[in-house]
Amino acid sequence: MGHAKLQSIHLHPVKACRGVSPREADVEPWGLAGDRRWVLIDDRGKVVTQRQRPRLALAAAELLPGGGVRLSAPGMDPLTVPVPRPVGTVPMEIFRDKVEAVLAEDDAAHLWFSEFLGADVRLAHMDDPGTRRPLDPEYSLPGETVSFADGYPLLLTTAASLDALNSLIEESDHAGEGPLPMNRFRPNVVVSGTTAWAEDDWSRIAIGDVAFRVPKKCGRCVVTTTDQETAERGREPLHTLGRHRRVDGKLVFGQNLVPLSGGTIRVGDPVTILG
Numbered sequence: 001m002g003h004a005k006l007q008s009i010h011l012h013p014v015k016a017c018r019g020v021s022p023r024e025a026d027v028e029p030w031g032l033a034g035d036r037r038w039v040l041i042d043d044r045g046k047v048v049t050q051r052q053r054p055r056l057a058l059a060a061a062e063l064l065p066g067g068g069v070r071l072s073a074p075g076m077d078p079l080t081v082p083v084p085r086p087v088g089t090v091p092m093e094i095f096r097d098k099v100e101a102v103l104a105e106d107d108a109a110h111l112w113f114s115e116f117l118g119a120d121v122r123l124a125h126m127d128d129p130g131t132r133r134p135l136d137p138e139y140s141l142p143g144e145t146v147s148f149a150d151g152y153p154l155l156l157t158t159a160a161s162l163d164a165l166n167s168l169i170e171e172s173d174h175a176g177e178g179p180l181p182m183n184r185f186r187p188n189v190v191v192s193g194t195t196a197w198a199e200d201d202w203s204r205i206a207i208g209d210v211a212f213r214v215p216k217k218c219g220r221c222v223v224t225t226t227d228q229e230t231a232e233r234g235r236e237p238l239h240t241l242g243r244h245r246r247v248d249g250k251l252v253f254g255q256n257l258v259p260l261s262g263g264t265i266r267v268g269d270p271v272t273i274l275g
Contacts, residue, residue: 006207007159007192010183012039013069014038014061014123015148017192018181023265027259030129030145031153032061032188037129038081039094040113040121040147046122047094047148050123050223054231059116067125067243071109073116081109094133094148102127124254131193135258139215144258152256156199157187164196165253169240177236183201183228184237185220185254191271199255208269219250230264 002113012019015036026033038061050056059073068082069086073204081104090098101124104110109123126132126147135144146153162182168179182190189207191199202214225233243252 001055004193006269011035013063014057018060026264031147036148041092043120045092054226056232057228079112099133129249154188154257156189157254158199159192160193160194160196169236172240174235177234182222202272206272207265210263212257214255217252218254
């Protein structure tokens with residue numbers, strides 16, 4: 001193992017939109033500060049992601065001081081959206097979780113995304129991530145919560161595993177789709193200096209001096225087949241993951257993380273395997 005280190009950090013201020021790659025990030029109990037605190041919901045209150053709307057890959061959200069976001073997308077005027085005052089919540093559903101969220105105060109935010117997607121959506125903010133959404137009880141400790149991420153506070157991938165996966169894609173029927181970039185997997189932290197698939201066996205790690213537990217591997221969905229530059233869909237990596245990385249009925253790539261302590265992580269930090 002030896003010299004594993006943090007290669008890059010990725011934040012997605014609005015779930016499903018293009019994110020940012022800072023040099024450092026603060027670790028909060030429910031995820032990286034500013035990551036996936038905003039989400040889109042449809043007219044029934046259900047979460048809208050690239051699963052339904054791959055075009056969201058083309059919309060960028062930049063984090064502003066205080067937690068607001070600046071939105072930009074092809075053909076759209078940029079829009080700044082401040083954090084809404086906690087004047088009341090609306091019910092929404094993210095996968096099977098029922099969660100309360102606060103709608104953006106200005107209708108301009110809802111109209112901006114609705115125009116961009118050609119569908120009626122609203123932009124909502126998680127006001128109190130410490131209480132709104134508990135983790136899956138099967139894999140969590142009491143009191144652990146998560147933002148609007150798919151399931152866990154952070155997602156980790158390794159550069160070596162992506163290289164190995166791209167080698168398998170090159171040998172597949174869809175070799176023309178590879179090599180795939182890491183942004184297909186929308187991780188929060190990318191680790192270099194490991195062997196391929198080393199992360200499969202981790203149960204606790206530290207990035208710099210921040211400790212995490214590793215509750216379960218990440219099952220992948222159709223979003224990974226979406227080119228994040230063009231929003232076009234292909235067959236990979238799900239085709240190849242299905243042949244080589246099927247675990248308990250899921251196609252897995254990467255590991256979920258739950259923080260055990262707070263602190264700041266920085267690109268270049270050593271990554272230590274604790275168990």
